[in-house]
Structure formats: structure tokens, C-alpha cells
Amino acid sequence: MGYKDNYKPLGAITTVDEGDGRYIARINEEFEVGDGDRIRLNVFLPRSGGPRFPVLMTATPYGKDVPYIHNEVYKQSARDIPEIMKSKHLCWEAPAPSWWCPHGYAVVIMDHRGSGASSGKSRRFSTQDWDDYAMAIEWAADQPWSTGKVGLTGISYLGLNQWPTAARQPRGLTCMVPWEGMGDYYREGSRHGGMHHGFIDGWYHRQIKRNHYGSQNRSDGCWGPTSPEGELCDSELDELHQDLPKLLLENEWIDDEWYKDRMFGEDYSRIQIPLLSAGNWGGTGLHLRGNVLGYMRASSQYKFLRIHTGRHDLPYYLEPYITYQKSFYDCFLKGDDYDGWKTGKQAPVAFAVRRGTQTPGSIQGELEYKYRDEKEWPLARTxxxxxxxxxxxxxxxxxxxxxxxxxxxxxxxxxxxxxxxxxxxxxxxxxxxxxxxxxxxxxxxxxxxxxxxxxxxxxxxxxxxxxxxxxxxxxxxxxxxxxxxxxxxxxxxxxxxxxxxxxxxxxxxxxxxxxxxxxxxxxxxxxxxxxxxxxxxxxxxxxxxxxxxxxxxxxxxxxxxxxxxxxxxxxxxxxxxxxxxxxxxxxxxxxx
The missing domain is CATH 2.60.120.260 (Galactose-binding domain-like)
Structure with a gap:
């Protein structure tokens, strides 16, 4: 008997958690994709205002129900996150409901198909993820608690998936902030100059499979609840997961069949919504090139490039970075342009100027360099x-x-x-x-x-x-x-x-x-x-x-x-x- 035989009626598994005084959590909202798989999402709603709210949305392959602050893998990183960002519903590289909901935003965190609580076959970095994400955006825009305006957010995979999804121009998508998210899987994510690099062979591949819907590898209590359809054995998980390390070794060339639906040939000039691309000078093995080229390729009237320094997860949650994210969303999702994103007060390009030596990995290291505004990229005076x-x-x-x-x-x-x-x-x-x-x-x-x-x-x-x-x-x-x-x-x-x-x-x-x-x-x-x-x-x-x-x-x-x-x-x-x-x-x- 397959996992689909255990499905309950749509909506029957959704539960409400009001245990955190900063938001109301609706766990496992769901919709069905065309082949019968279920996409599951957690929705976090403000406790006041409304009844409709602009939506901040992200989609993750790491498990929306996997706790960030208590998980053994993530806890050292989580220690550096400001307390106001922490809650039992905060997950890896995703927006903090405890911060955004009190500021008047609904937060939606979706499990990509074949990960977390969403059922089906995992096809990371593929058109399946981008098509599902586009459907989810339209789902969120149509909900009774939504104003119909959706902004994308998230770090790393939660940033890179924004580029090809936005190129699909889903209804309701209003703006995006890809935070350290590559745009070319081959050149930036799997092969450097044609050489295979081992990041996906190690931690990345193990994390995706461990966080998969129905995984039995949850004995330490840090990997979220078992999915509503129950656990899957290792052989069933193997059938649902591609062996990324093996496939990357077997497919050396960008025109190999396997790469054809993996961010190859995506037309980012179709991105026309307001865009704030946030890269990292230290991302010299992953993401930075994509943030810069994505900014250059997008056709948006309002597009901005910001390049910071330091550990990739920290600035997303720290001042002053969280404040300028909020002012960007306030402008394009709420119509409140107090920081001048539409009037020219905000420079199209701004970046940290690396003078001297940084303290690698420290919180203070995020703030050691002064920023400079520029009018374009690349700089015209180069x-x-x-x-x-x-x-x-x-x-x-x-x-x-x-x-x-x-x-x-x-x-x-x-x-x-x-x-x-x-x-x-x-x-x-x-x-x-x-x-x-x-x-x-x-x-x-x-x-x-x-x-x-x-x-x-x-x-x-x-x-x-x-x-x-x-x-x-x-x-x-x-x-x-x-x-x-x-x-x-x-x-x-x-x-x-x-x-x-x-x-x-x-x-x-x-x-x-x-x-x-x-x-x-x-x-x-x-x-x-x-x-x-x-x-x-x-x-x-x-x-x-x-x-x-x-x-x-x-x-x-x-x-x-x-x-x-x-x-x-x-x-x-x-x-x-x-x-x-x-x-x-x-x-x-x-x-x-």
C-alpha cells in the first residue's frame, strides 16, 4: 500500500497552535498538485489587525517542522540568532514568524514536494520545485486571510528557488528578496569551471533525505513529527529520492539530459516584479555570482543589489539588514514607501567595502565594513x-x-x-x-x-x-x-x-x-x-x-x-x- 492510500480528505490534517503569543500557527494547510501529491504549508497569522494580511512566503527542502533552535545540527548557528527571532516554529534559513507577524505580515512556509510533510518524489533544483512553488503562491494569494499580495523571502535554497519561480510570473507574486541564492545551478551550485565540487555530496544531500516526509530517522526528536501518512522504510525513501551525488558525477556537461530542467535555459528577463537581491562577498563558492547576475538579468523597474559580508545566515536576522528588508516589503506589499524605494532615496546598488581584515565567522564581523551606494552594476567607472x-x-x-x-x-x-x-x-x-x-x-x-x-x-x-x-x-x-x-x-x-x-x-x-x-x-x-x-x-x-x-x-x-x-x-x-x-x-x- 502506497502513502497516497493513507491520505485523509484535504484540510483534515490542519491543526491550530496558539501557544505562542506573537502569532497563530496553522500547521499543515495543504493543496493537491496535478498528480495527486500533497503540498503542505505552515501559515502564521498576526494576532491583531487584518482580517487580511500581505504574505511573506518561502519554500524549503529542509522540513518546515524541523526546529532550528533545538536541532543538534543547527543549534550552534541558532545561538547567534537574536532572541526575538526564536520560536519553536522557526526553521532553518526561513523567516521568523515571531518577528514578522507582529509587524503585520502573514508568514507561509512550504515544504517542497518530497521533503518535510509534503508527499511525492523529491526533485531538487528542478522545474518540479519551481512549478509547485508558483502554484503555492497563487494558493496563498487566494486565501481569506491574504490581501492577494505575496512577497518571497528566504536564504540559500530558499533564495535560489525564487529566481525560476518568479520567471513563471505566478498571479499574486508582488516582490522578492532572494538572500544568497544562486541562479545557475551548473556554474554556481554543482560544477566550478566544469569540476564537480563536493558540497551536495555531503551534508546537503543527507539533510534533504533525513528531513523527508515519513522518514524513520527521527529518533533524537530533532527532525520534526512523522508525516500524517506515517513512516516510510529506507527502500521507499530511496525510490522517492534521486541520488544527487551519483547523478552529479555521471552528468559532467550542462547539455546532458539530466540538467535540462535544472535552472538551465531559465529566462530571468521575465522577472518584472520589484527585486532586492542580497549577496555576500564571502560566498565565493556558492550563491554570490547568482545574486549579482540575477540582478543584472531581471527586467524589474525597481531592482536593488545589496552585498554584505560574514556568515550567510546571520545578516538575514540582524539589524540593520532586517530593517531594510521590512522597509522594502512595507513599500511593495503595503504601499508605505517611507524609505524611498520608489523615489530614488534607495541606491540601486550598495555593498560593504572590504578594507582591512575581517574577523571570520563572528557577529561583529558582519558589521566591520562601511557600505557605499552606487548607481549601477558593474560600476560605470571601472x-x-x-x-x-x-x-x-x-x-x-x-x-x-x-x-x-x-x-x-x-x-x-x-x-x-x-x-x-x-x-x-x-x-x-x-x-x-x-x-x-x-x-x-x-x-x-x-x-x-x-x-x-x-x-x-x-x-x-x-x-x-x-x-x-x-x-x-x-x-x-x-x-x-x-x-x-x-x-x-x-x-x-x-x-x-x-x-x-x-x-x-x-x-x-x-x-x-x-x-x-x-x-x-x-x-x-x-x-x-x-x-x-x-x-x-x-x-x-x-x-x-x-x-x-x-x-x-x-x-x-x-x-x-x-x-x-x-x-x-x-x-x-x-x-x-x-x-x-x-x-x-x-x-x-x-x-x-
């Missing part, structure tokens, strides 16, 4: 300066007069570094850069099709000779920015997205039809995108470009070290970078 690699390991604005070859062993040897001169006066790097290398692979033994993986990192060295480290979005120390490229993926696509816009860096196509051979001893032109970044180089400081055959320090947890993807037989040998004699090896920095 000068794209070439810094050429030279024979004495320097980065020079002059082309090298001496030829040289720098070599290192792949796949796990130590890389090479090149340094700018010590700054005689301050300058700022802000925007999109890239690295171009004349590179070759030699000494490969030919046991498998040869290939060459290049990892690059940009680091800042302070006047005392120490590296200035920054907080990654996970709160760990990280350098300024990263870039990646697998040589067989070196074909550049002049129009990588359906909604054409200008991105001032080379973007590989990653299509199997564009795969390029790597021949032992032949020199190739490799163009490597650096993710968007910002750093101030003060007097006495310098920048260092690191080129490596493996993950540079600070790349975790978004490291590319899977032994199957990084087959030593393919990568083993000597990697060489060539300069002079007509070779092009340089880094382009966006100087403002």
Missing part, C-alpha cells in the same frame, strides 16, 4: 587593467620581456604565485575579473583521456606581510576570490544565457558538444572567470595570484576533490604556465 605574469613571479602592467615557463605537478602538487608590486597608493578592486593563461600538460602517461584542472585564488597581503582573510559565507577564513576551469571545458560561449546581457568576463559553455581535446605537450589558451568581488588594497599592501592544480586554501566546503571526477589517471603529469614569446598569461582586475 577600468579593466591587465596585470601580466612575469619571469620574476610578479604581476606587471607591462608585457613581459623575458620568456619563462612555470611548472608544477598535478593533481596534488604545490602551485605557483605571482604578486603585484607593493601599493604606493590605495586602490580598489570591485567587480568582475578574469585570468587568462597559456597552459599545457606534459608527462601525462596516457592511461585515460588527459585533462588539466586549474584553480586560481586572489589573495591580499597586508603591510606586515600577512594574508588578510575574510569570512566565507560559512564563517570560515577565505581569500578575496576564486576561479576554476577544466581545460576540456575551455570553449567560451558569447551568449551563455537566453536573456542576453553583457558580462565583462569569459563564460565557458560547458556543453558536451563544445568539449575540447587536451593533448600532451600542446599549449592552450585558458580563460578563467573570477567571481564578483571587492577589496581595497591600501598603501603598503599587495595582491597575490595563486595558480594551482588543486583546491587552494580557504575553498572548503566547496572543494573540488572527488576522486572519481578528479581521476588521477587523467590529471597526472606536469602542468605548465607559459609567458612571453607571444603567449597571453595575465589577470584582469576591475579597478575603481
Amino acid at each position: 577600468k579593466y587593467e591587465k596585470y601580466h605574469l612575469t619571469a620574476d613571479n610578479m604581476l606587471s602592467r607591462e608585457k613581459p620581456s623575458v620568456a619563462a615557463t612555470f611548472s608544477y605537478q598535478a593533481p596534488a602538487g604545490e602551485g605557483i604565485r605571482f604578486s603585484t608590486p607593493v601599493a604606493e597608493e590605495e586602490y580598489e578592486v570591485t567587480g568582475h575579473g578574469h585570468v587568462r593563461l597559456a597552459a599545457s600538460l606534459t608527462d601525462n602517461e596516457g592511461e585515460a583521456d588527459p585533462d588539466l584542472d586549474v584553480h586560481v585564488a586572489l589573495r591580499k597581503i597586508n603591510a606586515q606581510g600577512n594574508e588578510s582573510l575574510y569570512s566565507s559565507s560559512m564563517g570560515t577564513p577565505t581569500p578575496v576570490v576564486f576561479g576554476w576551469l577544466r581545460a576540456s571545458h575551455r570553449t567560451i560561449d558569447p551568449n551563455p544565457y537566453p536573456d542576453s546581457f553583457h558580462l565583462p568576463v569569459p563564460v565557458p559553455s560547458h556543453k558536451k558538444s563544445d568539449k575540447k581535446e587536451v593533448i600532451n605537450g600542446q599549449v592552450y589558451d585558458l580563460q578563467i572567470e573570477l567571481w564578483p568581488t571587492n577589496v581595497v588594497v591600501e598603501k603598503g599592501e599587495r595582491l597575490v595570484l595563486e595558480i594551482s592544480p588543486k583546491d587552494p586554501a580557504g575553498a572548503d566546503p566547496f572543494a573540488c576533490h572527488d576522486p572519481i571526477d578528479r581521476d588521477e589517471r587523467k590529471l597526472r603529469g606536469t602542468n605548465n604556465v607559459h609567458i612571453g614569446e607571444g603567449y597571453e598569461s595575465y589577470v584582469v582586475l576591475p579597478i575603481v
Whole structure:
């Protein structure tokens, strides 16, 4: 007997919890999707005002009923959340009903199909999630407690799912705030430069399956209640869940069949609602690029880009970030534009300027940098300066007069570094850069099709000779920015997205039809995108470009070290970078 045989009539499982004096909770509201699966949602209503409220909505794969503040996995992170945000109904990376409901908003948290209490097959990062989410928005707009205006919110997956859902233009959707949410699953979420990174192989995949509807893995009491249809055995859960780690290893190319409905080919120019895209300079392995490009690609009349620093979950709940979220929603969901989102008082772009060194992972680290307003992105005054690699390991604005070859062993040897001169006066790097290398692979033994993986990192060295480290979005120390490229993926696509816009860096196509051979001893032109970044180089400081055959320090947890993807037989040998004699090896920095 399948789980669908245990369904009760629609609406029969909904319960009301009035135990928190800040809101009324309606647990397991539900509607049916076309194939008979049930989408379950928790609705939190203010205790005063109304009877209709604007809606803040999010959709999660992590379980809407999994408690954030008491769960063993999340509790260390939850300790840093302000007390006013905490309640038994707060879940991971989602809005806090205890804060938003007293401010006059209904909060709706939906379980994506095949997760939490929602039944069906889990198809993360796919059109199934976006189509279901669009249906849920229209459901929320039609409820008797709703004004018909819905704003999207949430962090990470709860942010990335907003881009393709908004492109579907569901009725009632009025505005969106994707908080650290990528927009290109292949380039930003599963493969860096064509190389598979292991984040989804580990914690992410386990969490989704553990939080699934009916899972028996709830013995510690921290994973929410068993679903209304009862528990499922491991074999049943395996049937409902795709094995993401296996599928990501089997599908290397963006035009593989499996990727076709996974944020590939989405037209974000169809996003026309007011948009506040919130990225993180420390999100150099996940999300940041998507927040910036999503902002650039959207057609919204009112669109805003904000880039903060620090651990990814904290700013969403902290001042002053929560206050500007509220003023954005007050403007577009309540019609109260006291902060000037429509009048020009709010700058289209504002970001933290990274001067000095941050304290990685600390709450204070979120607030150490001053913000600057700008009129556009990329900044119109940007000068794209070439810094050429030279024979004495320097980065020079002059082309090298001496030829040289720098070599290192792949796949796990130590890389090479090149340094700018010590700054005689301050300058700022802000925007999109890239690295171009004349590179070759030699000494490969030919046991498998040869290939060459290049990892690059940009680091800042302070006047005392120490590296200035920054907080990654996970709160760990990280350098300024990263870039990646697998040589067989070196074909550049002049129009990588359906909604054409200008991105001032080379973007590989990653299509199997564009795969390029790597021949032992032949020199190739490799163009490597650096993710968007910002750093101030003060007097006495310098920048260092690191080129490596493996993950540079600070790349975790978004490291590319899977032994199957990084087959030593393919990568083993000597990697060489060539300069002079007509070779092009340089880094382009966006100087403002």
C-alpha cells in the first residue's frame, strides 16, 4: 500500500497552535498538485489587525517542522540568532514568524514536494520545485486571510528557488528578496569551471533525505513529527529520492539530459516584479555570482543589489539588514514607501567595502565594513587593467620581456604565485575579473583521456606581510576570490544565457558538444572567470595570484576533490604556465 492510500480528505490534517503569543500557527494547510501529491504549508497569522494580511512566503527542502533552535545540527548557528527571532516554529534559513507577524505580515512556509510533510518524489533544483512553488503562491494569494499580495523571502535554497519561480510570473507574486541564492545551478551550485565540487555530496544531500516526509530517522526528536501518512522504510525513501551525488558525477556537461530542467535555459528577463537581491562577498563558492547576475538579468523597474559580508545566515536576522528588508516589503506589499524605494532615496546598488581584515565567522564581523551606494552594476567607472605574469613571479602592467615557463605537478602538487608590486597608493578592486593563461600538460602517461584542472585564488597581503582573510559565507577564513576551469571545458560561449546581457568576463559553455581535446605537450589558451568581488588594497599592501592544480586554501566546503571526477589517471603529469614569446598569461582586475 502506497502513502497516497493513507491520505485523509484535504484540510483534515490542519491543526491550530496558539501557544505562542506573537502569532497563530496553522500547521499543515495543504493543496493537491496535478498528480495527486500533497503540498503542505505552515501559515502564521498576526494576532491583531487584518482580517487580511500581505504574505511573506518561502519554500524549503529542509522540513518546515524541523526546529532550528533545538536541532543538534543547527543549534550552534541558532545561538547567534537574536532572541526575538526564536520560536519553536522557526526553521532553518526561513523567516521568523515571531518577528514578522507582529509587524503585520502573514508568514507561509512550504515544504517542497518530497521533503518535510509534503508527499511525492523529491526533485531538487528542478522545474518540479519551481512549478509547485508558483502554484503555492497563487494558493496563498487566494486565501481569506491574504490581501492577494505575496512577497518571497528566504536564504540559500530558499533564495535560489525564487529566481525560476518568479520567471513563471505566478498571479499574486508582488516582490522578492532572494538572500544568497544562486541562479545557475551548473556554474554556481554543482560544477566550478566544469569540476564537480563536493558540497551536495555531503551534508546537503543527507539533510534533504533525513528531513523527508515519513522518514524513520527521527529518533533524537530533532527532525520534526512523522508525516500524517506515517513512516516510510529506507527502500521507499530511496525510490522517492534521486541520488544527487551519483547523478552529479555521471552528468559532467550542462547539455546532458539530466540538467535540462535544472535552472538551465531559465529566462530571468521575465522577472518584472520589484527585486532586492542580497549577496555576500564571502560566498565565493556558492550563491554570490547568482545574486549579482540575477540582478543584472531581471527586467524589474525597481531592482536593488545589496552585498554584505560574514556568515550567510546571520545578516538575514540582524539589524540593520532586517530593517531594510521590512522597509522594502512595507513599500511593495503595503504601499508605505517611507524609505524611498520608489523615489530614488534607495541606491540601486550598495555593498560593504572590504578594507582591512575581517574577523571570520563572528557577529561583529558582519558589521566591520562601511557600505557605499552606487548607481549601477558593474560600476560605470571601472577600468579593466591587465596585470601580466612575469619571469620574476610578479604581476606587471607591462608585457613581459623575458620568456619563462612555470611548472608544477598535478593533481596534488604545490602551485605557483605571482604578486603585484607593493601599493604606493590605495586602490580598489570591485567587480568582475578574469585570468587568462597559456597552459599545457606534459608527462601525462596516457592511461585515460588527459585533462588539466586549474584553480586560481586572489589573495591580499597586508603591510606586515600577512594574508588578510575574510569570512566565507560559512564563517570560515577565505581569500578575496576564486576561479576554476577544466581545460576540456575551455570553449567560451558569447551568449551563455537566453536573456542576453553583457558580462565583462569569459563564460565557458560547458556543453558536451563544445568539449575540447587536451593533448600532451600542446599549449592552450585558458580563460578563467573570477567571481564578483571587492577589496581595497591600501598603501603598503599587495595582491597575490595563486595558480594551482588543486583546491587552494580557504575553498572548503566547496572543494573540488572527488576522486572519481578528479581521476588521477587523467590529471597526472606536469602542468605548465607559459609567458612571453607571444603567449597571453595575465589577470584582469576591475579597478575603481
